[in-house]
Structures are given as structure tokens and as C-alpha cells.
Amino acid sequence: MKEMSCKLLVIGAGPGGYVCAIRAGQLGIDTVIVEAGKLGGTCLTVGCIPSKALIHAADEFDAIRHASIGKSAMGINAENPSIDLAKTISWKDGIVGRLTTGVANLLQKSRVKIVHGRARFRDGKTVEVETETGQQLIRAEAIVIATGSDPVELPALPFEGRVISSTEALSLKEVPKNLAVVGGGYIGLELGTAFAKLGASVTIVEATEQILPLYDADLVKPVLRRLGQLGIKVLTSAKAMGLSANGEALLVETADGRKLDIAADRILVTVGRRPRTIGSGLEELDLDRSGPYLRIDDRCRTSMRGIYAIGDVTGEPMLAHRAMAQGEMVAEIIAGKKRAWDKRCIPAICFTDPEIVSAGLSPEEAREQGYEVKIGQFPFAANGRAMTMGAEDGFVRVVARADTNLVLGVQAVGSGVSELSASFSLAIEMGARLEDIAGTIHAHPTRSEALQEAALRALGHALHI
Amino acid sequence: MSAFTIKMPDVGEGVAEAEVVEWHVKIGDPVREDMIVAAVMTDKATVEIPSPVAGKVTWLGGEIGDRIAVKAALVRIETYADASSDEGFASPNDTAVIEQSAEPSRPPEEPAKSPPKDNGSRQASPQKAVEKPLAAPSVRLFARESGVDLRQVQASGPAGRILREDVEQFLAQDASSATIQRGYGRNTKTEEVKLTGLRRRIAEKMALSTSRIPHITYVEEVDVTALEELRATMNRDRKPDHPKLTVLPFLMRALVKAVGEQPQVNATFDDDAGIVTRHGAVHIGIATQTAGGLAVPVVRHAEARSIWDCATEMNRLAEATRAGTATRDELSGSTITISSLGALGGIVSTPVINHPEVAIVGVNKIATRPIWDDVQFVPRKMMNLSSSFDHRIIDGWDAATFVQRIRTLLETPALIFIEG
Numbered sequence: 001m002k003e004m005s006c007k008l009l010v011i012g013a014g015p016g017g018y019v020c021a022i023r024a025g026q027l028g029i030d031t032v033i034v035e036a037g038k039l040g041g042t043c044l045t046v047g048c049i050p051s052k053a054l055i056h057a058a059d060e061f062d063a064i065r066h067a068s069i070g071k072s073a074m075g076i077n078a079e080n081p082s083i084d085l086a087k088t089i090s091w092k093d094g095i096v097g098r099l100t101t102g103v104a105n106l107l108q109k110s111r112v113k114i115v116h117g118r119a120r121f122r123d124g125k126t127v128e129v130e131t132e133t134g135q136q137l138i139r140a141e142a143i144v145i146a147t148g149s150d151p152v153e154l155p156a157l158p159f160e161g162r163v164i165s166s167t168e169a170l171s172l173k174e175v176p177k178n179l180a181v182v183g184g185g186y187i188g189l190e191l192g193t194a195f196a197k198l199g200a201s202v203t204i205v206e207a208t209e210q211i212l213p214l215y216d217a218d219l220v221k222p223v224l225r226r227l228g229q230l231g232i233k234v235l236t237s238a239k240a241m242g243l244s245a246n247g248e249a250l251l252v253e254t255a256d257g258r259k260l261d262i263a264a265d266r267i268l269v270t271v272g273r274r275p276r277t278i279g280s281g282l283e284e285l286d287l288d289r290s291g292p293y294l295r296i297d298d299r300c301r302t303s304m305r306g307i308y309a310i311g312d313v314t315g316e317p318m319l320a321h322r323a324m325a326q327g328e329m330v331a332e333i334i335a336g337k338k339r340a341w342d343k344r345c346i347p348a349i350c351f352t353d354p355e356i357v358s359a360g361l362s363p364e365e366a367r368e369q370g371y372e373v374k375i376g377q378f379p380f381a382a383n384g385r386a387m388t389m390g391a392e393d394g395f396v397r398v399v400a401r402a403d404t405n406l407v408l409g410v411q412a413v414g415s416g417v418s419e420l421s422a423s424f425s426l427a428i429e430m431g432a433r434l435e436d437i438a439g440t441i442h443a444h445p446t447r448s449e450a451l452q453e454a455a456l457r458a459l460g461h462a463l464h465i
Numbered sequence: 466m467s468a469f470t471i472k473m474p475d476v477g478e479g480v481a482e483a484e485v486v487e488w489h490v491k492i493g494d495p496v497r498e499d500m501i502v503a504a505v506m507t508d509k510a511t512v513e514i515p516s517p518v519a520g521k522v523t524w525l526g527g528e529i530g531d532r533i534a535v536k537a538a539l540v541r542i543e544t545y546a547d548a549s550s551d552e553g554f555a556s557p558n559d560t561a562v563i564e565q566s567a568e569p570s571r572p573p574e575e576p577a578k579s580p581p582k583d584n585g586s587r588q589a590s591p592q593k594a595v596e597k598p599l600a601a602p603s604v605r606l607f608a609r610e611s612g613v614d615l616r617q618v619q620a621s622g623p624a625g626r627i628l629r630e631d632v633e634q635f636l637a638q639d640a641s642s643a644t645i646q647r648g649y650g651r652n653t654k655t656e657e658v659k660l661t662g663l664r665r666r667i668a669e670k671m672a673l674s675t676s677r678i679p680h681i682t683y684v685e686e687v688d689v690t691a692l693e694e695l696r697a698t699m700n701r702d703r704k705p706d707h708p709k710l711t712v713l714p715f716l717m718r719a720l721v722k723a724v725g726e727q728p729q730v731n732a733t734f735d736d737d738a739g740i741v742t743r744h745g746a747v748h749i750g751i752a753t754q755t756a757g758g759l760a761v762p763v764v765r766h767a768e769a770r771s772i773w774d775c776a777t778e779m780n781r782l783a784e785a786t787r788a789g790t791a792t793r794d795e796l797s798g799s800t801i802t803i804s805s806l807g808a809l810g811g812i813v814s815t816p817v818i819n820h821p822e823v824a825i826v827g828v829n830k831i832a833t834r835p836i837w838d839d840v841q842f843v844p845r846k847m848m849n850l851s852s853s854f855d856h857r858i859i860d861g862w863d864a865a866t867f868v869q870r871i872r873t874l875l876e877t878p879a880l881i882f883i884e885g
Binding site for chain 1: 499597600601602605609612623624
């Protein structure tokens with residue numbers, strides 16, 4: 001067995017792992033990264049990036065098809081548009097390929113050694129990797145576990161045949177005729193909406209009372225409206241029981257106890273993700289858990305000295321940008337710098353139609369924490385730029401402390417609001433007050449003016465409403 | 466001032482109590498934020514407990530070896546936080562830090578949220594759970610790197626925002642009150658020096674010698690009164706082309722005589738091959754200090770050199786080594802080594818054998834000491850020899866016999882010159 005030693009070993013080259021390795025390399029730490037699949041992890045290969053490519057293609061196609069049936073208010077006409085999904089997918093694969101190559105280059109530039117293969121802990125300082133060229137033993141002073149997560153499988157609907165996870169959905173060569181989506185969280189809604197725009201007849205089955213249960217009803221309402229326009233059927237408080245007897249439909253029990261068969265040539269199960277903690281020798285290390293996740297402290301340290309964990313394996317929110325920030329921090333801690341997790345907010349985005357952004361506290365969360373709050377909400381219907389884009393649904397909402405006007409949270413729903421998220425989190429991290437946002441010139445005509453107006457409205461003197 | 470309690474964290478699933486194995490603090494000790502206060506052990510692991518606050522230890526939860534229940538009080542700390550500022554600010558916040566580590570993410574159905582609140586030592590004020598000090602990321606970083614707890618800093622910005630200037634002012638106050646007035650300042654500077662060249666070779670050589678060779682060191686005192694008289698006479702009457710003699714040439718010649726009787730001492734040991742090579746030639750290494758560090762030039766074939774010759778060659782080599790002009794051959798190939806620190810010789814040293822040799826003779830300083838001659842104390846010039854031997858090859862008995870032989874030769878220096 002070949003052996004090597006290093007100061008830092010990173011297991012998993014997803015956004016958390018590769019950022020950690022790059023930063024460690026920059027800091028002169030002798031670093032090795034192990035990856036069983038492709039560099040870039042879920043995010044780059046079967047998550048954020050490919051799904052956004054598919055969503056964008058679906059949006060483009062939907063707009064053209066909209067014009068083709070004479071519904072374009074802008075006077076655009078098109079005839080018989082069609083989409084070749086196989087070509088769309090290979091375009092998407094090209095983007096993924098460019099990004100994974102980019103990650104490899106960045107790692108090399110930082111002099112990080114990449115080992116391809118599945119890692120298995122031998123003990124807290126030693127990891128075995130099965131590579132194509134044989135067993136490789138790696139000894140490390142510090143180890144970062146960044147193994148990520150997998151889609152959760154429902155016992156009644158195991159992934160096989162027509163039952164697929166988000167991974168397979170992002171590589172379908174043909175648009176399904178009837179698509180059933182089990183799970184009305186953001187992944188199911190994003191993909192369900194995209195396939196509906198591509199021509200599928202989509203039904204979403206959600207077990208709780210509301211789709212996107214993590215967002216408040218005001219934010220979800222415009223999305224629900226749009227789902228209706230797109231002809232997507234939404235069943236809430238409904239339970240997916242399994243396949244129907246002939247295996248060609250999804251069996252669902254509705255809120256009132258009725259049993260329904262939903263015809264589906266594809267059933268997409270998106271009921272959450274679970275941390276990847278088994279099969280890598282982690283069991284034997286017996287690290288402390290927090291529920292199914294690895295327990296970490298504010299420096300991402302696990303219960304074993306010298307072992308850190310970052311990203312999805314450490315729990316919610318399972319977001320690439322959280323993992324990246326953790327990875328960067330851990331690399332600096334290992335380099336001997338004083339760091340601790342002190343972020344005020346981790347913004348979250350749903351790339352639904354329209355998009356939803358949430359940064360910091362919602363009004364309800366703020367009240368639960370004992371704050372008296374001021375809220376300012378400004379609709380895109382009163383925003384010039386939104387009108388010119390023909391997408392006026394939605395709003396920006398600012399939540400602030402009533403006593404000091406300190407901004408506690410900003411949420412928005414609307415077309416393209418994902419790009420506003422940076423100004424929301426910047427305001428919160430910097431400790432901005434309503435007056436700071438109101439006193440900052442926001443360029444006209446842009447959707448961002450809605451943020452300034454929301455702050456003004458919370459202060460009681462909005463100008464354009 | 467306010468009190469803060471560090472509780473025994475939930476150190477593992479199903480673990481109800483943990484044993485205190487180490488206290489890193491005692492009552493009255495100051496603690497900094499993140500300083501380790503205790504180590505506790507379960508059957509699974511030892512966990513170090515950091516303090517989330519800065520302050521002074523007022524109470525410890527038990528003795529080493531005591532088992533303390535999870536969530537019971539472990540350490541009490543009087544924090545430096547200003548109580549008047551906002552009671553509900555510092556305290557629930559701190560509790561949150563501790564309990565956060567106990568359950569970073571809380572599955573909604575877990576009913577475990579109540580116990581921490583119930584048995585908290587202070588009354589839980591409004592549930593403003595995680596109220597972090599308000600400061601921009603750059604200010605937080607600056608404070609962290611300066612070792613400042615932002616909760617102790619007076620904010621001057623809007624809405625209680627802490628500015629960089631506030632942290633700087635806090636640091637200045639801290640410095641002026643704590644250190645400058647007393648005239649003593651902490652020096653926290655460190656300097657990293659990379660080992661290169663000769664220094665690195667010395668490090669490797671020394672590590673090799675001490676890790677491979679089990680040393681036995683033997684110290685004996687030698688009466689060099691007669692030798693010193695002889696040396697003075699020889700130096701006074703020396704020919705113009707003769708160098709001034711030190712003790713070392715005499716020792717070199719004594720070594721030649723002694724190894725003639727004990728050839729196992731003048732040897733090199735190839736410990737990888739397990740072969741000892743006894744040498745007829747006596748190549749004597751002379752440990753020499755140079756500007757770059759220790760070097761060992763070699764006087765070759767000391768057995769074939771007169772005492773004057775030994776002195777001349779040694780002086781030449783020492784100069785060449787210090788000037789950096791000594792050749793590789795002149796710096797290698799010794800079969801036995803002499804180490805001498807001259808006037809700095811001290812009374813005892815523990816010389817490190819020059820691997821792969823098996824013996825080194827260390828010379829300590831000559832001093833006039835009172836010696837009892839069975840009738841009275843007489844002043845004698847005394848010198849210690851501290852010699853190390855490779856115990857794998859040389860037994861203590863042989864080592865002692867060898868050193869005693871050298872002692873006899875040096876104490877009666879005429880013996881050095883008598884042939885046969």
C-alpha cells in the first residue's frame with residue numbers, strides 16, 4: 001500500500017471541501033483532497049449549477065412558446081418552437097465540465113494534491129483511499145470531513161425505474177409527459193416548474209399544509225399563483241403511498257382520506273437530503289452526532305481533536321455558500337489564525353418562478369425572539385423596471401427593530417430577486433439601520449429600488465406608493 | 466460584574482455524566498474567552514471544555530476524578546462584562562453559546578428545548594437568543610485577531626454598532642491600564658528561523674547520533690599539575706617554527722597510546738550492517754566552533770605524528786575550518802573525537818558521539834583545587850574528562866578502563882613519550 005503524509009486532508013471536493021483546500025493551499029498548508037466522484041460535488045455536478053441551467057432553458061423556451069400562441073404583450077411572434085432536451089442536457093453538461101475543470105485548475109494553482117477515490121477512516125489520523133491504481137494510505141495532522149449529503153429515499157418509493165431523484169431528473173433526455181413530484185420543498189418546486197415549462201403535465205404532492213413550508217405564506221403566494229398559471233396541480237396534506245398496482249401511477253392519499261392514482265411516467269422524489277456519514281469508517285470514529293448530522297462547534301470542530309466537519313454533513317441549512325464559508329474558516333483556523341463562526345445571516349434562495357430570497361429574520365422569527373419590529377414592504381407592481389420586464393408580481397420586505405431601526409431581515413419574492421440577495425445580506429452583516437438603506441442611492445431603473453423603498457416605507461415615508 | 470456558569474456539556478449520545486480528568490484553572494485564575502478550563506472524560510473520549518466568556522474563576526464543580534452530570538454546573542466565572550449595560554444581554558447570550566454546541570440544529574419534534582431553560586442558574590430573560598455584538602465583519606475580524614471580546618467593548622456607532630475605533634480605544638485602554646503604567650510589556654513576538662545548511666546538517670547528525678546510539682558517559686578528574694609544568698617548559702623552550710602547545714596535543718598522543726591497548730574504542734560501527742570496524746589509524750576529530758556552527762576537522766594518522774606535529778596540524782585545520790576553506794576530506798573520516806570548549810569547558814559535559822564512531826572524549830576546564838594528599842590539602846591543577854561511549858560496543862568497565870588509562874598518561878606525562 002502506498003503511503004503519504006500531509007498537514008491537512010480534506011475528504012470531499014464539493015463547494016465546502018474544495019474552498020477549504022484552496023484556502024489552505026494559499027496559506028502554505030500541505031494539503032491533500034480526496035474525491036470519489038467529480039470535483040465540485042453535488043453543487044457543481046448534480047445540484048445548484050445544472051438545475052439553474054435547466055431552469056434557465058425552460059424559462060427561455062416558455063417565453064418563446066408564450067409568444068408563439070399569440071400571448072406576448074410585447075408584440076413578439078414566434079412559430080412552432082420546439083426543444084431538444086438531449087441537446088439542452090449536453091449544453092448543461094458542457095457548463096458543468098467547464099466548472100469542474102476550473103475547480104481542478106484552482107486546486108492545482110494552490111498546490112493541493114488531488115486523490116481520486118473513496119476515502120475510509122482507519123483512525124482519527126489515517127485515511128485509506130481506494131484509487132484506480134490501488135490502496136493509498138494518507139496520514140494527516142488535521143482532517144476535514146466534507147462528505148456532503150444524498151437525496152432521501154422513501155421506503156415506499158425506492159429510486160429505480162420511473163422513480164427518480166433530482167440527480168436523474170437533471171439528466172433526462174426526454175421531457176416526461178406526466179411528472180409527479182413528491183415533496184414540495186424548493187428542489188421539487190424548482191424542477192417541477194422547469195419541467196412544466198418544458199411541456200410536462202406536473203403534479204406536486206406535499207405532505208404538509210403548505211408548499212415551501214420554511215417560508216411564510218406572503219412569500220409563497222406569488223409562487224402558488226404562478227404554479228396555477230402553468231397548470232401545475234398542487235396537492236397539500238397529501239401522502240405518497242407508493243406505486244399503483246400496475247406500476248404506472250403514483251398512489252396518493254389526500255387530506256380527506258381519499259386514494260388517488262396520479263398517472264406519471266416519471267416520479268421525482270424530493271423529500272430532503274440526508275448527511276453522508278455511513279460507509280466511510282465514520283461509524284468507528286464514533287464522532288458525536290446532532291441528530292443524523294455530525295456535531296460541530298463554532299469552529300467546525302467535531303468531538304475528536306484534529307477532525308473538522310463542514311457543509312451538509314453538519315446539518316441545516318444545507319447550502320453551498322454556507323459550506324464554502326465554513327471551509328474557508330477552517331483552513332484559516334488550521335493555519336493558526338483566530339477565527340470563529342460569527343456570521344449574522346446565511347441567505348437562502350428558491351429559484352422558483354418567481355424567485356424567493358430570505359436573509360436574516362422573518363417578521364415572525366423576529367417577534368419570536370422578543371423583538372418589537374417595524375416592517376416595510378414594497379411591491380414590484382410599483383417598480384418601473386419590473387413593469388418593463390413584464391414581471392410585476394412580488395415585493396421586497398424589510399424587517400427592523402422598532403427601537404433602533406436595526407435591520408434584522410430582508411425577504412423578497414419576484415422575478416430575478418436572487419441577484420438582490422447580496423445587498424440584503426450585506427446590510428445585515430454590516431449592521432445597517434433602515435436609514436442606511438434609505439440613505440443609499442439605488443440606481444434607477446432597477447428592481448433594487450424596491451429595497452430602498454421598503455426601508456423608506458418602514459420609516460413611514462415611501463416615495464413611490 | 467456578573468456570574469456565568471459553564472455547564473457540563475452533552476458530551477455524547479446517551480452519556481449522563483463525565484469524569485473530570487484535568488482542571489486547567491483554579492479558583493481565582495483569570496480566564497480568557499476560549500481558554501480551556503477543564504478536560505472531562507467519558508468512556509468514549511476526552512473532551513476539553515473551553516470558556517465562552519472572559520473573567521475570573523470563582524468556583525469549581527469538583528475534584529479531579531469526580532463524575533459530574535451532564536448540564537450540571539462545572540465552573541463558575543465572574544465575567545468582566547459591565548452589569549449595568551444590559552443584564553439580559555450578556556447572560557442569555559452566553560447560555561445560548563453553550564447550549565448551541567450541545568444542539569446546533571434542533572429537529573422540530575425534539576422536545577429537548579425546555580431542560581436547558583429550566584435548570585439555568587440565572588433567570589432566563591426574554592428569549593432574545595442569539596444577540597451577537599453588532600459589528601461589521603471587518604471589525605469582528607479585527608477584534609478576534611486582537612484578542613478582544615466584542616461584548617466588552619463600548620459601542621459608539623448607531624444602533625449600538627461597534628466601530629473599529631471602539632475596538633482600538635478598548636485596546637489602548639487595556640494597554641495603558643494594564644501594562645504601560647508598570648513599565649513592563651508582554652512581548653508576544655515570535656520569529657521563525659528555517660534550518661538550512663550547516664545548521665540543518667548538525668541537527669540531522671545530532672538526531673542520528675542520539676536516536677541510534679545508547680550513550681554511556683563517564684566523568685573522571687585528572688591531576689594535570691605535572692602536565693601543565695611540562696607544557697609550560699616545552700612552550701618556553703620551543704623552537705621558532707613550533708606552535709604553542711595546548712593540552713589537546715598531549716591528549717591526542719595519550720589517546721594514541723590508550724587505543725593501542727583498547728582497539729575497540731578506536732572504531733566505527735556500521736549499525737545497519739552490524740559490523741564494527743577497528744581502525745589501526747587514529748584519525749582524531751577535533752570538535753571546532755565556527756561562525757556557522759559545529760564542525761569536526763580531522764587530524765589524520767595521529768599515531769604517526771609527534772606532539773609538535775599534532776599541534777601544527779590541529780592549528781592549521783582549525784584555521785581552515787573557521788575560514789571555510791577546509792576540504793571535505795579534512796572534515797570527515799575520523800575514528801575518535803575530542804570535544805573541548807576551552808575556557809568555557811565547565812566541570813562536566815555529556816558529549817554526543819560523532820556517529821558512526823563509538824567514543825568521544827570531552828575536555829573540561831582546568832582549575833586549581835585543594836586536594837588532600839593524606840597529610841594536608843595541597844593546591845593542584847585539576848581537569849575533568851567527560852567521555853561518552855557507544856554502550857552497544859563498549860561496556861562501562863571498558864569505558865572506565867580506557868579513561869583511567871588516559872588519566873594515568875596525563876598525570877604522568879613522561880609515559881606519553883616512552884616508547885614500547
